[in-house]
Amino acid sequence: MADIHMPPRPMTDIFGDPLDASPLWFKSTSFLSPDFDSESYIADLRTFVPIESLRSELRSYLASLKTDLVDHLNRDYADFVSLSTRLVDVDAAVARMRAPIGELREKVAVLRNSIGESLEKLKDGLRQREEASDAREVLELLLDTFHVVSKVEKLIKELPSTPADWSTMNASCFGNDSLSKETSLQQIENGTNIRETQGILLERIASEMNRLKFYIAHSQDLPFIKNMEKRIQSASSLLDAGLKQCFVAGLEHQDPNTIYNCLRAYAAIDNTAGAEEIFRTTIVSLLVQKIIPYSPSEADGSTSDELEEDYQQIMKFIDTDCKFLLDISSSANSGLHVFDFLANSILKEILLAIQRGKPGALSPGKPNQFLNNYKSSMAFLAYLEGYCPSKSAVLKFRSEGIHADFMKIWNVGVYFSLRFQEIAGALDSALTSSNITILQNLDKSQGNYHGLTLKQSTTLLDSLRSCWKEDVLVFSYADKFLRLCLQLLSRYSTWLSSGLAARKARNIGTSTPPGYEWAINVSADDLVYVVHDVDFLITELANNYPNSVTQLLQSCSDEVCNLVEQSILHAGESLKNMVPTIMATMIEIIAEKSEENLKQLKGITATYRVTNKPPPVRHSAYVSGILHPLKVFLNRDHASYLSNKLRSELLHGAAEKITSRYYEQVSELVNNLRKAESSLQRLRQGAQRRTGVSSDLSEPSISNTDKICMQLFLDAQEHGRNLASLGVTAVDIPTFCSLWRCVAPPESESKISF
Structure with missing residues (x-):
């Protein structure tokens, strides 16, 4: 097996990188970039x-x-060196190849020129063909325009200018044969078919005029068309006159077929406003001016600005004299939905009649009359919307400019401002009085005015209810009346809270701001009526009042009604938060009166220090007077205006407040006595040490401090019995327990009994 020799590995550093490697920041490829x-x-x-x-x-x-x-x-x-030896006779080879290439280049150039010339000829031919086609289209358009104008003029000539010409129109339209003559005579006898025939002819002319408008729109800059402008305008004027004459005749005779054809003709020439204006001036204006003349001096009899009866009469004439046209224009698949006779004819005429004949009906300066007229007008608009065949028709009616103009004449914003001043001003006048005003002849057993006792409170409730009265509320401004309602409650709450705060500030020497003088001189008896009214208003705002408001808003969604109810309940919470403050003020006033009797505590100290009086055996006379103001207050007739809950809160709160002040004075007195006795004892002991005489302790004696504490203990027991007679458990009052421990002897501190 052959040995496999691996290529030598490059030398690397201790991190495994080649020693000759470039650093990371050096990129040799950057030199190859074209924009280097x-x-x-x-x-x-x-x-x-x-x-x-x-x-x-x-x-x-x-x-x-x-x-x-x-x-x-x-x-x-x-290879580089041997290259020159292989390149033999290169020039001859190049010369041989150059000749055919040159010939080919010449042939290509000739062919290119030929093709270019052919292309230019082809383009020129196509351009001439396009120009000829355009010229032909223009010529056809002009011919069509000329034919349509001639046709319109010919058809217009067949129109009779007066009803006396109808027989002539019949003869020309139906021919000279005997059958046509019989038909003509029959048409002249009844007159109905003549109007219908005229309407059909007008509709045909209108369609041709619509076609003519299309041609003119596409060729209006041509001289031929400009030369025909007078003929076109003349034809248009004659068509308008003929349409008006036929439409008026159809309206006067209430001929549905004639009216239908005329309306289609008006729609074809896009002149819906002309038909609406003719109907207004011919039918609606004459009938409306009999009810509401443009000039008040033309009116027969009364010149009242009330509109209710006028609307009733107008609705009757609409049902008898306008319904036939409204039914025709709203019929299904008629194509006449472009007309809006309700807004642009009927409502427009009524708007003009009111503005000219009864401008006083639009004045918010007479709020009651203005509101009646406004509600009558809204009911009349609802009546007109009843003639709309669909929801989209209602939306179209409301989107018309005349509808917006009719709504603008009713300045509800000024009306609301006047009602705001009237309602809020009455409450503000009642609250700016320097004293609270108690209603006369109050009888809780038989009930009184609104169940309230103060003029300020009755004015508030009257104002709150006025916001939602039928003869005050404008439903479209319900949100603003709700805000006014909440502002009234806030004003009343501020009147109470700021007044009581001013009274508290006056007690510590701060000046009273203007408008709250009533709280400075208010008595606890007066505050009974205040807290009674506040409690009554809280109940009213939690039950009856929001229910009556939501019933008026039944047409709104449940979410809206819930928000309205929650806002009223939230406003009632501000009154509910005032009850503890009023009760605390009443308790403070009663406690201040009781404090007069507590000043007699100082007499106990003088009695036992000046005289060598024996230890007490019965309570002091002042004790029975401590709770006397509270007893008197609860036994008066006005206390019956307190609910059982508030009466119990007042009793226990006043008892605790009085006992607390009683304890404060007793505690201060006892502490001062014991400090004085301790100082005197130290002085005696120092004198005895200096003289060397010891005191005889075999016969203990009772000190004046002990006698005073015994008297205070008897007084505390009597105070506990007086609390029990009022139905208050003394041991439940923390300050009474502290009072007991302060004056009771050591053996009685742990057990309270009296």
């Missing part, structure tokens, strides 16, 4: 390669290139 630039190449490499390393690498690469060149020359040197 040495200066930019060196400038790019110098940013991260030292110039010495770059110079060294380039020199190494140059040396390797030279070596490769020498290797290539040495490898193929023998």
